[in-house]
Amino acid sequence: MPEKAKNKLWGGRFSEDTHQLMERINASISVDQRLYLQDIRGSQAHAAMLAKQGIISSSDAEAIISGLDQVKAEIQAGDMVYSDSLEDIHTHVEARLAELIGEPAGRLHTGRSRNDQVATDLRLWILDFGRELDTALRNYQRTLVELAESHVSVIMPGYTHLQRAQPVLLAHHLLAYVEMAWRDRARLADCLGRTAVLPLGAAALAGTTYDLDPSAVAAELGFDAVFANSLDAVSDRDFAVELVFVISLIQVHLSRLAEELVLWSSQEFGFIAMSEAFATGSSIMPQKKNPDAAELVRGKSGRVMGDLVALLTVLKGLPLAYNKDLQEDKEPVFDACDTVLDSLRVMAPMLAGLTVNDKRMGLAVEDGFLNATELADYLAEGGLPFRVAHEVAGMAVRLAEERVCGLEDLEISDYMALCQGLDVEVGPELMEALAPLHAVSRRTSPGGTAGQNVETALREARKRLWPEA
Ligand code: ARG
Numbered sequence: 001m002p003e004k005a006k007n008k009l010w011g012g013r014f015s016e017d018t019h020q021l022m023e024r025i026n027a028s029i030s031v032d033q034r035l036y037l038q039d040i041r042g043s044q045a046h047a048a049m050l051a052k053q054g055i056i057s058s059s060d061a062e063a064i065i066s067g068l069d070q071v072k073a074e075i076q077a078g079d080m081v082y083s084d085s086l087e088d089i090h091t092h093v094e095a096r097l098a099e100l101i102g103e104p105a106g107r108l109h110t111g112r113s114r115n116d117q118v119a120t121d122l123r124l125w126i127l128d129f130g131r132e133l134d135t136a137l138r139n140y141q142r143t144l145v146e147l148a149e150s151h152v153s154v155i156m157p158g159y160t161h162l163q164r165a166q167p168v169l170l171a172h173h174l175l176a177y178v179e180m181a182w183r184d185r186a187r188l189a190d191c192l193g194r195t196a197v198l199p200l201g202a203a204a205l206a207g208t209t210y211d212l213d214p215s216a217v218a219a220e221l222g223f224d225a226v227f228a229n230s231l232d233a234v235s236d237r238d239f240a241v242e243l244v245f246v247i248s249l250i251q252v253h254l255s256r257l258a259e260e261l262v263l264w265s266s267q268e269f270g271f272i273a274m275s276e277a278f279a280t281g282s283s284i285m286p287q288k289k290n291p292d293a294a295e296l297v298r299g300k301s302g303r304v305m306g307d308l309v310a311l312l313t314v315l316k317g318l319p320l321a322y323n324k325d326l327q328e329d330k331e332p333v334f335d336a337c338d339t340v341l342d343s344l345r346v347m348a349p350m351l352a353g354l355t356v357n358d359k360r361m362g363l364a365v366e367d368g369f370l371n372a373t374e375l376a377d378y379l380a381e382g383g384l385p386f387r388v389a390h391e392v393a394g395m396a397v398r399l400a401e402e403r404v405c406g407l408e409d410l411e412i413s414d415y416m417a418l419c420q421g422l423d424v425e426v427g428p429e430l431m432e433a434l435a436p437l438h439a440v441s442r443r444t445s446p447g448g449t450a451g452q453n454v455e456t457a458l459r460e461a462r463k464r465l466w467p468e469a
Contacts, residue, residue, distance in 0.1 A: 009091055018085075027084035031330050035089050036075050038124035040068045042117060043093065045220040046200060047108055049213050055111065060104040067101040068093070088327075089121075090114050111210035112203060115234040115322040119199040122330065124221060126243055129337050130192040134185055136344040137250070138465060141181045143348040145461045148174040152455065155436050156271065156361040157370055164368035167436040170356065172449040175457055180253040184246065191242035198223040202233035205321040231321040240333050241315065244308045247340045248301070254343050255301040258294040261354070265291045270360040275353030278346070293350050297343045304339050307332035362436075369397050371407055371434045374442075378433045382424040392418050408434040 005014035018026075044065045051061035071093055074080055086092045091114075098105035148171035158168035198221065201207070201214035207230040214226040227233035264271035274291050282288035310332045314325050372393050379389035395418055400407050408431060415426045432438055444450040462469075 008085070008087075009094070023084050026087055026324075028088045028327050028330065029082050029084065029086065029092060031334065032089045032118075032121075033075075033080075033082060033092070034334060035118075035121040035125055035330075036080075036093065037072070038121040038128070039089050039093055039117070040072050041221060042120045042124060042200060043108055044068050045217045046112055048220065049217050050107070050110055050210075052216065053211050053213055055210050055212075056104075056107045060107050063101045063104040064097065064108050067097045067105065070100055071096045088114070088118075090117055111208045111212050112200065113205075113234070115204050116199045116202040116230075118326075119202075119234055119236070120221075122237075122333070123195050123197070123199065123223075123239060126195050126239060126333070127192060127222070130188060130195070130243075133247075133337070133341065133344075134188055136341055137181050137185050137188070140344045140348050140351075141178050141461070142465050143351045144174045144178050144181075145458060145465060147351055147354075148178075148454075149458055149462075151356050151358070152458070153451065154356060154358040154361060155365050155440055157364045157368065158449070164364065164370050166373055167365045167370050167439045168449040169440060169451065169454050170358075170361065171454045171458065175454065175461065177253065177257050178461055181250075184250045184253065187246045187249070188243075191239065191246055193224070194242065195239040196222070196224040197239075198226045199233035199236070202227055202230035205231055205234055235318070235321040235323075235326070237311070237315055237326060237329050240329055241308070241311050244304070244311055244333060244336045247336045248304050248308045250340055251297075251301040251304040251343060254340075254347055255298040257347070258298040261294040261350070262291050262298070265294075265354075269364075271357055271364070273355040273357065275350070275355075277353060278350040293346050297347060300339050300343055304336045307336040307339075365436045366406060369400065369407055371436065371439055372397055374433050374439045375407055375430070378430055379419070379424055379426075382426070384422060384424045388422065389424075392422070 005011050005016060005018045008014070008018075047056070047061045047064040047068075050056045051058045071080075074096070080092065080096065082092060086095055094105060094108060097108065151170050154170040155167050156170045156173065157164040158166050158173070198214055198218040200217055201212045218224070218226050261272065261274070263269055265274050274289065274294070276289070278291070278293035279289045280292045282290065311329060314328050318325055375396060376386065376389040376393040379392055380386040384392070396407055396410060396415065399414060399418070400410055403409075412426060412428060412430065415430060419426055441450050441452075444453060447453070
């Protein structure tokens with residue numbers, strides 16, 4: 001039943017009823033009830049500060065603070081009755097507080113508005129979530145490192161254009177994703193730094209006449225700094241956009257790995273087998289084992305990018321300061337946060353549970369002239385300009401293709417013939433140079449795939465990811 005507007009917290013100047021549809025579109029409680037812990041923490045810090053500043057009495061502050069503890073306990077016990085007529089979490093908490101402690105509850109909102117309150121709550125929520133996200137990213141990195149460590153000598157084709165290009169270590173390939181996650185974690189930390197700025201004390205938009213102490217509230221709530229401009233404080237949602245961007249990029253990174261897992265588990269590649277725990281069957285084709293978890297992670301990147309665009313679009317062209325449009329910020333934030341956490345959390349056991357088919361990877365390395373660069377390098381080291389060496393190696397590939405064999409199956413005499421008239425010696429050590437392991441172990445340039453590099457990288461990753469060990 002829609003309530004008489006005059007009965008609402010802001011109903012003083014109203015005489016008509018709220019339209020039922022207005023009530024529905026106006027209510028955010030189904031979404032923002034997730035902010036209750038942050039809302040209560042923020043209110044408790046605000047009340048304590050009001051008392052310390054002599055704005056309300058200590059006994060009122062004490063009643064407010066312990067009353068809010070009780071509201072929190074009730075919410076946690078599932079006893080809070082939510083209603084659209086009370087709009088949002090702020091109003092629910094305050095209304096319940098008033099039922100519990102009476103008159104002092106009415107003093108909590110002194111020098112404060114829901115505008116600076118909601119901005120504070122969302123920032124607090126994101127700061128809490130950021131820690132969880134960072135842990136999930138670290139666990140995902142750990143899984144990648146462990147998978148790499150347990151397959152440290154597996155060679156696979158490295159690809160460009162999805163064509164077999166040069167042999168690389170599987171561990172090197174996996175460590176590329178660990179690097180992406182380091183950048184994701186750095187971006188997250190950076191954006192959390194800008195989130196840790198307290199907006200409370202801006203009041204509705206212009207500041208307040210009360211002698212507030214925002215620095216004390218900031219210290220109490222774990223913010224690093226206090227807003228500088230009250231209009232900006234209540235209308236800024238940059239921190240939310242940044243977070244959802246950070247999440248979008250994480251999700252894009254995950255989608256790239258997920259795509260590789262989908263490809264690798266196909267019969268065409270056969271590089272890995274997914275654990276059954278992260279696959280599904282088909283209702284019609286009995287032989288199927290589909291890599292659904294990886295596909296879902298790949299697909300969920302789309303919805304997270306949608307969240308980012310939704311958020312940016314809410315802010316686009318929005319005049320200062322607070323506008324109700326801003327209430328639309330929470331759904332995309334929560335959706336992106338839930339999605340990325342689920343994706344990271346499913347990715348870790350999915351990776352840990354997959355089986356690597358090193359034989360298939362090895363066969364793929366042997367097929368497709370992945371050692372053609374080695375041949376060119378060998379000839380260039382023998383004195384030919386690299387461009388000429390490249391040309392000769394290309395002719396060798398054509399010859400091997402005609403004979404349906406690999407470069408390593410051609411005879412030394414074939415190579416001598418190909419090099420006739422050129423100023424280069426070809427000896428039997430060429431055959432060693434063409435072995436895949438040789439191609440890998442010679443790539444010792446910084447950040448290259450040589451085993452010694454990869455082992456160092458794994459040791460360093462281990463030190464960074466398990467600092468307590
Ligand atoms: N539920 C609102 C939101 O999320 C809280 C702020 C309401 N402020 C206002 N002036 N109506 O944005």
